[in-house]
Each structure stands twice: as C-alpha cells, then as structure tokens.
Amino acid sequence: MSRLVALYPRPWRDRYEEELLLLISERPPTVGDRFDLIRGALDARLHPQVRTKADAPAPSPGRDYDLRVARWLGFAAILGAVLWPAAFVVAATGPVVYDGFGAYRDGGAALPIVILAGVLLAGGLLRQAIQLPADARLARGGALAAIPFLVLFGMGPWMWPLGLTAILLLIALAVGGVRSGAWPLWASVAVVAASLGVVAIGALGAAVAGGDRMTGGAFFVVAGLAIVPAWLVLGATLVRPQALAGKSPA
Secondary structure (H helix, E strand, O other): OHHHHOOOOHHHHHHHHHHHHHHHHHOOOOHHHHHHHHHHHHHHHHOOOOOOOOOOOOOOHHHHHHHHHHHHHHHHHHHHHHHHHHHHHHHHOOOEEEEOOEEEEOOHHHHHHHHHHHHHHHHHHHHHHHHOOOOOHHHHHHHHHHHHHHHHHHHOOOOHHHHHHHHHHHHHHHHHHHHOOOOOHHHHHHHHHHHHHHHHHHHHHHHHHOOOHHHHHHHHHHHHHHOHHHHHHHHHHHHOHHHOOOOOOO
C-alpha cells in the first residue's frame, strides 16, 4: 500500500500521508479501495490542491508597494499615538496664567506637537479608508469623516466638540470594521473601549470641574491619554496587515 501512496505528489503526501496510512492500518483495503487510491493519485497530479511555497504566485510589484505604503502610514499613526500624549503632558506642565476668569495653564507650547500628531493620525485614517472592502461603508465613512474633525481639533484643542465628534466617528470605524469582517474583534473592542473611556472621563471632568479651568485641564489631559490605545490599534492594523481579516479593498 505504501507504493500506492507514493504515487501521490510530495505536497499531498506531506499533508495527508500519515492520516491515510493510519486509516489503512485500521481497515485492510479492498480491491476497490486500491483502485480509488490510484485514481486519487492521478487526480492529485492533474489538479493539485496543495501547493508548496515555490508554487505560490509571487506578489506583484504594485502589491508590494501598496503594502509598504500601508506599513509606513501605520508607523506614522503609531508615531502620532506617541506624540499625542506627549503634547498633553507638555500642555499640563505649561505656565499658570491668570485672567479675569481665573487661572489656567498656557499650553501653547504643545500646539505644534498636537497638530503634527493629528496629521500623522489622519494619514492612518486615510489609509484605513482606502484599504477597507467595498461593503464596509460605515467603517469607511467613519474613517474619512473623522479626518477633518481630528485635524481641526489639533489646531484648537479647546474646541472639545470637534474632538468628541472625531471620537464618535472612530467608534463608527471600529464597529463598521468588525461588522464587515475587515477588522478582527480584538481591534474593534480596543478602539471602542478606549473611545468610550475618553467620553466617560470628559463627562466626569465637566461634572466635577465646573468652571475651574485648572481641574478641567487635568481631566482633559487624562482623556487625551486614554485615547492612545485606539491610535496604537489603528497603526498596528496597518503595520501588520495580516491582523486584518484579509478582504481586498474595492
């Protein structure tokens, strides 16, 4: 029987030979079984289903370039995720300024960092929208719509409605991504959890701080740090495209 099994191509035997020999040892093959083995070997050679690495088609140069661009934008998003909390820390340690409404910290030194981080993260969102499959309309819409709100919020961090809108659109990206199969569940859960955490911290800060801008600023910094995991996931799914479900974009 081993001679009949040897008729099958090497990739097939590497995958199925042990299982087939075990099955043969449990029940002696009949003449019909031997005929089926020979016919199966012929079919396996004429219509190979198990491919070796050498048989696999080589990726096209365009596909390689596309993956490189995705990786670079993924690294850019991760860099933005690093700069984002750094900017909030710089703002939190700025000089205390007094005006007619009380005291607050001057975070002007952090503004260029926030803007740069916002631009880098917007690049990651744009790439996400490009590579999402055609049926991921909610995810694509969330990614594209979040870009202007994120950039504008970076230019004016005190305009919190812009940031809140970007957060809600980021949730739409995560929910739409997992619904369409473009994002793994862990990535979507991480983004939604971080985004909801930011909303909860912001609401708590508004309730606790009242008109105290120093206290409100502290909550603002904490909220800025809470969103970092979402940005890291955004970049990670671009740096490692195999983390996505593998659907090709339209």
